[in-house]
Amino acid sequence: MLRRLYDRTMALADHPHALWWLAVVSFAESSVFPIPPDVLMIPMILARPSRAWLIALVALVSSVLGGLLGYAIGAFFYEGVGQPVLQAMGKGDAIEAFNTRFNDFGFWAVLMAGITPFPYKVITIMSGWTGMPLATFIATSILARAVRFFAVAALLRVFGAPVRNFIEKRLGVVFTVFVVLLFGGFLATRYL
Template sequence: MLQRLYSWTMSLVDHPRALWALAIVSFIESSIFPIPPDVLMIPMILAAPSRAWLIALVALISSVLGGIFGYAIGYFAYEQIGEPILMSLGKADAVAEFSTRFNDFGFWAVLGAGITPFPYKVITIMSGFTGMPMGTFIATSILARGIRFFLVAGLLRRFGEPIRDFIENRLGLVTTVFLVLLFGGFLVVRYL
């Protein structure tokens, strides 16, 4: 089923309304859809590098709005909608333990999930479920998704096709390591 979703998503790249398709995929990826918007963004930017910033902006706005929808799922309908989504991702078992500590590290959780390959939808739903302050959630989502989408757009605009393999296979790891080191540095400064 995942392969069919991926193939369907890829078919949208050449559609005349590809920006609208990107907006829809970015929105629903932030709350329920398993395919990240990068699948559309990368070929769209490679086909039209002069539109890289517009493509990143559409993904950013749509993703943050979708994140707010995911937050609402967690806040208003966790048991009916949010929990089944997390169960389908194999994340439901850790929810009870995770939710007790989530808001202590909420900024970092949203930032990390917004930039790295970790499913952002898990964090959007958990943010609503645990009652993270909406302002913190939105500001961090804008920062995280902005970094992710504009970094991808900038790299593709500057380096084109040769950077594609790095983005698809290594960018998530590099940003994850960077965030771990950054967070670790803050902990060292705070406790030493």
């Protein structure tokens, strides 16, 4: 089933309204959809490299807006259902401690999920659920998604089709290593 969904998403790249479809996929992927927008971006940029920056911008804006939907899902679902259930089970204090720990590292969680292959939707929902400050969530989402989408656009614009295999198979690993090094550098400067 997932393969069929992937193939259908790829087919949208040839559609006359591909930018709109990219916006829909980018928006939905940030909260509920399992296929990343890169699946549409890559063939769209390869077909029209001159539109690489526009394609990345559409993915960025739509993804951040979809992230706000994920944030709202987390915020409203937790308040309406999750919190009363946890209070009834006597686990309300444990969840508050988790929320505080998550929000202490929230910037890094959103940054890592926004750049790497980790499902961004998980972090958008958790950010709303834990009550992460909305301004932090939005700013970090913009930064992370811009890095990801504009890096893909730049690589495809400069190197074209030969870099497609690299992007599809290894770019997530490169971004993950980048974030780990960035986080490690932050910790080193803070504690050394």
